[in-house]
């Protein structure tokens with residue numbers, strides 16, 4: 001079995017979870033790293049055995065290394081597209097951290113580069129590897145819910161703002177909507193079978209952070225801490241998508257799906273619902289009959305997603321998380337942003353096509 005040699009772009013916070021995961025996967029090794037901060041490169045040398053000569057301030061230099069077959073992109077969200085596109089065009093496969101990007105144009109450039117080069121682009125949506133989402137997808141695909149005509153999906157925190165690169169427009173691009181909202185939105189689109197969004201109405205706001213009483217640093221927040229979208233799909237299904245980093249309430253509601261035959265609630269990680277559980281609301285012979293699924297095993301989702309990526313690279317499989325489906329999260333983010341800029345009025349949205 002050949003060893004898949006990887007390069008890392010962006011050796012900050014979350015990259016360390018991937019370093020730990022890759023170190024546990026047989027036949028995979030991070031051999032090079034790029035970051036703008038020298039201390040982060042030193043950490044790659046000292047903690048993860050990367051040779052000093054394989055550390056770079058400029059990722060384009062790292063991408064010249066022929067032995068690198070695949071690249072992990074862990075830069076801030078608004079800086080995902082340039083390294084991802086450069087890596088794909090340099091002949092590398094890419095695992096890029098969530099969300100795909102901040103703007104639809106940037107996300108489209110990534111999906112287009114993957115399409116044109118034929119290289120793998122996987123977006124790291126760790127919740128897809130939880131037993132809860134896997135089970136929920138099985139339930140939906142078995143037809144238990146029938147046609148899903150309405151859903152609400154929520155990722156919320158009462159006092160959970162991140163700081164640093166996450167609250168700056170230049171690095172993050174978007175705030176809560178993309179940061180934690182991507183988990184709720186991706187879970188919903190995945191379970192609904194990726195219908196195409198055609199219209200979005202939404203709002204984005206950051207008044208609570210700007211006027212907050214608990215952390216002066218958050219008064220400099222440049223992106224939204226709260227976002228709500230109403231999405232219409234081409235199959236006539238509707239979705240309400242709500243997310244916040246901070247709020248003066250305990251919850252924005254739960255994540256649920258209404259089907260013609262049954263309904264389903266799910267809660268896992270950032271996705272609000274019956275925490276770590278699934279409940280199916282149905283009936284049998286005219287009597288209400290519900291089923292609850294709990295006691296899911298605990299899974300190391302970083303090891304699971306990185307293993308899936310390495311397996312796809314080694315065996316020439318398609319991306320384990322289809323970039324085209326991921327692009328739809330950006331279609332919705334962009335719709336919420338554009339609608340908000342337009343006073344909350346409905347905007348038409350389009351899923352880009354290639355080829």
Ligand SMILES: NC(=O)c1ccc[n+]([C@@H]2O[C@H](COP(=O)([O-])OP(=O)(O)OC[C@H]3O[C@@H](n4cnc5c(N)ncnc54)[C@H](O)[C@@H]3O)[C@@H](O)[C@H]2O)c1
Nearest residue numbers: 010011012013014034035036037074075076077097098165
């Ligand atoms: N999957 C998860 O659980 C999870 C958790 C946290 C963050 N994330 C995602 O990971 C990404 C990074 O988040 P983070 O918390 O690690 O942020 P971070 O700010 O700690 O790290 C980002 C790193 O990228 C580097 N960087 C920026 N521009 C660069 C460039 N042009 N070339 C090379 N390096 C560059 C920065 O110097 C920094 O070290 C974000 O998109 C975020 O949404 C995912």
